[in-house]
Amino acid sequence: xxxxxxxxxxxxxxxxxxLGSGSAWADQYSDAAQKWLDSEFTVSTLSEAEQLKEMAxxxxxxxxxxxxxINVASETLTTHKYESQVLAKAFSEITGIxxxxxxxxxxxxxxxxxxxxxxxxxxxxxxxNDSDLIGTHFRYGKVVPISDIxxxxxxxxxxxxxxxxxxxxxxxxxxxxxxxQLPTQQFAxxxxxxxxxxxxxxxxxxxxxxxxxxxxxxxxxxxxxxxAEFFTKHVGEIDGQKVYxxxxxxxxxxxxxWRFTDAWFSMAGAGDKGLxxxxxxxxxxIRVEGCNPVGxxxxxxxxxxxxxxxxxxxxxxxxxRQYAPPEAQGMTFSESGPVPAQGNVAQxxxxxxxxxxxxxxxxxxxxxxxxxxxxxxxxxxxxxxxEEGMKLGYQDVGAWTFMNSTPEDRRLAAWxxxxxxxxxxxxxxxxxxxxxxxxxxxxxxxEMQEAAPFLGGLVEFYKGPxxxxxxxxxxxVPDYPKLAQLWWQYISQAASGEATPQxxxxxxxxxxxxxxxxxxxxxxxxxxxxxxxxxRDEAYWLNQPGAPKAKLANEKPQGKTVDYDALLRSWx
Numbered sequence: 249x250x251x252x253x254x255x256x257x258x259x260x261x262x263x264x265x266x267l268g269s270g271s272a273w274a275d276q277y278s279d280a281a282q283k284w285l286d287s288e289f290t291v292s293t294l295s296e297a298e299q300l301k302e303m304a305x306x307x308x309x310x311x312x313x314x315x316x317x318i319n320v321a322s323e324t325l326t327t328h329k330y331e332s333q334v335l336a337k338a339f340s341e342i343t344g345i346x347x348x349x350x351x352x353x354x355x356x357x358x359x360x361x362x363x364x365x366x367x368x369x370x371x372x373x374x375x376x377n378d379s380d381l382i383g384t385h386f387r388y389g390k391v392v393p394i395s396d397i398x399x400x401x402x403x404x405x406x407x408x409x410x411x412x413x414x415x416x417x418x419x420x421x422x423x424x425x426x427x428x429q430l431p432t433q434q435f436a437x438x439x440x441x442x443x444x445x446x447x448x449x450x451x452x453x454x455x456x457x458x459x460x461x462x463x464x465x466x467x468x469x470x471x472x473x474x475x476a477e478f479f480t481k482h483v484g485e486i487d488g489q490k491v492y493x494x495x496x497x498x499x500x501x502x503x504x505x506w507r508f509t510d511a512w513f514s515m516a517g518a519g520d521k522g523l524x525x526x527x528x529x530x531x532x533x534i535r536v537e538g539c540n541p542v543g544x545x546x547x548x549x550x551x552x553x554x555x556x557x558x559x560x561x562x563x564x565x566x567x568x569r570q571y572a573p574p575e576a577q578g579m580t581f582s583e584s585g586p587v588p589a590q591g592n593v594a595q596x597x598x599x600x601x602x603x604x605x606x607x608x609x610x611x612x613x614x615x616x617x618x619x620x621x622x623x624x625x626x627x628x629x630x631x632x633x634x635e636e637g638m639k640l641g642y643q644d645v646g647a648w649t650f651m652n653s654t655p656e657d658r659r660l661a662a663w664x665x666x667x668x669x670x671x672x673x674x675x676x677x678x679x680x681x682x683x684x685x686x687x688x689x690x691x692x693x694x695e696m697q698e699a700a701p702f703l704g705g706l707v708e709f710y711k712g713p714x715x716x717x718x719x720x721x722x723x724x725v726p727d728y729p730k731l732a733q734l735w736w737q738y739i740s741q742a743a744s745g746e747a748t749p750q751x752x753x754x755x756x757x758x759x760x761x762x763x764x765x766x767x768x769x770x771x772x773x774x775x776x777x778x779x780x781x782x783x784r785d786e787a788y789w790l791n792q793p794g795a796p797k798a799k800l801a802n803e804k805p806q807g808k809t810v811d812y813d814a815l816l817r818s819w820x
Contacts, residue, residue: 277307280341288334291676293689294408299673302408303342306668309404310343313661317346320662322376322646323354326605327433327682331669335678339668345661354378355502361649362729365390368653374662379419379429379645380509380721381728386422389774392650393426397663404660406667413687414670415710416645418524419720423539423776429647432670433684436643436718437510438709439465439472439629440588440599442614443812444622445479445486458482464809466629469516469563471807472597476571479594494571495587495596496564498743503581505735507564509721511642512598516560517633518551520795525639525722529795532731533557533757534724534764539776541726541764545757546796547783552760553753554796556633559803561742561749563631567597568743577743588623589614597628602644604683604706621704624812627714632803640717646684685710705816712819726778727767734759 281303285296292299322328332349340346350372352360357375364371365388385391398405411417411427420429445451446463455463459474466472479493497507511531513519518533519526529535533552534544544550551557568577573592576584585603588596591613607623608615614622628641648666650659668674676690680699683706685691691710700707709715725731738756741747747755764778771777790798 314344497584500740516631518556521637524719530724551796553757555799
């Protein structure tokens with residue numbers, strides 16, 4: 249039942265019963281809950297009576313923590329700004345627990361988390377931490393799994409938590425079956441394109457004359473490359489403005505690492521089949537045997553420097569130089585993000601849906617006068633090494649994470665706040681504000697359906713079957729912070745032309761293996777730590793089934809596209 253803000257005469261009865269009728273604080277907190285429902289949480293998949301009942305549970309559960317002040321941290325996404333500025337205040341007024349929700353840069357979140365893991369000193373009572381660290385968390389034993397909290401403190405598990413409604417729990421679960429983190433936002437990287445340009449009869453005709461097939465959403469990298477060349481070299485200018493067929497970034501900066509660890513190799517097809525991540529070889533090229541990482545270089549059975557990864561890196565370098573605006577080579581992730589909104593880019597193979605809100609603002613060159621976008625998002629094309637059953641792209645999942653170095657009462661108070669920020673009373677409103685959905689019920693709500701025409705395909709993607717092939721970094725990566733920082737340093741060598749893609753990736757694979765070796769020798773993992781394979785001739789591994797895959801004779805098969813509207817119809 250959807251909340252249409254009818255007034256329920258008896259709505260406060262469950263609240264009064266839950267809180268102990270007649271007490272002054274019961275009135276204080278029930279009044280606060282009513283105020284927030286009337287002013288802020290005006291859309292929900294719950295009825296107003298159900299919302300009040302859910303809020304009453306939080307008020308009651310918080311009794312023993314009332315008067316406490318807790319500190320939590322997350323990165324600076326729009327969704328987390330909403331949590332920090334709105335939900336923290338609402339939670340404090342409804343429960344009596346004060347929350348300081350700090351917004352810090354993503355790198356700082358990881359740094360603080362690392363410091364707390366290593367020192368055992370409590371810095372924050374909870375973190376919103378990317379699920380990319382799932383392999384780190386389940387191995388080190390420094391995180392208290394959500395499963396354990398719910399089992400040991402069942403009285404502090406919201407009756408309406410409804411874990412089955414979350415769409416990202418398989419990303420935050422360990423190989424032991426335990427849930428380690430609770431998702432509070434997620435977004436994918438998808439293909440972005442100028443739908444209005446692709447509809448122009450003269451451009452469709454010109455493309456077909458040159459390439460022999462229809463201009464549309466590219467299904468493979470061959471088509472993406474053809475479209476990039478078409479708009480940059482053959483079209484050149486639209487409505488008096490110079491246009492480019494591709495957008496990316498190439499500055500030596502930590503964000504260049506995300507550009508690759510966020511599944512660039514998996515899009516090309518470098519890893520193995522398996523969802524949410526390839527097994528035994530994942531999209532970082534790391535091989536596991538059992539649950540132990542055994543290497544990332546081809547010589548040890550990995551794929552970080554294999555032919556598919558070299559192909560993917562070569563395409564990244566070539567497309568950036570040939571088809572993107574010249575300034576893209578000197579840009580970082582955050583600098584390049586707003587560029588497509590300026591109206592001179594035809595497509596981007598790798599675009600985060602977290603930019604949706606910024607890309608739909610009225611007055612932008614890429615937004616129509618009625619507020620609908622001139623662009624659309626669609627599933628990304630796949631490279632020639634990709635096979636059915638593999639992951640196809642990256643999905644970011646920011647999830648509540650609790651450390652065993654946090655005093656228990658502070659951790660449990662923070663657990664209540666985590667549940668509040670994902671509760672059904674607030675989650676639909678939060679989704680409409682930040683556009684980072686976590687619940688199936690929100691995605692399927694009438695309110696999201698109503699918003700869909702203004703969101704360029706976001707709702708359709710999350711309602712469709714393709715989303716299953718998008719996933720975060722998985723459990724093969726045993727120490728995300730240590731390994732992730734290697735990527736940008738080596739990829740930048742290829743981006744700048746300082747080294748060939750093969751040489752740069754050889755360096756990266758060797759550096760990753762050295763870190764794995766150090767972790768193995770130090771014995772720092774409680775379980776499933778690295779046990780490196782001895783190096784052997786690469787030909788041995790390249791001749792085995794699966795990844796690492798031998799070089800294809802033809803890395804540019806015939807380009808293939810699909811009509812965007814037909815694609816959407818096929819999902820219905």
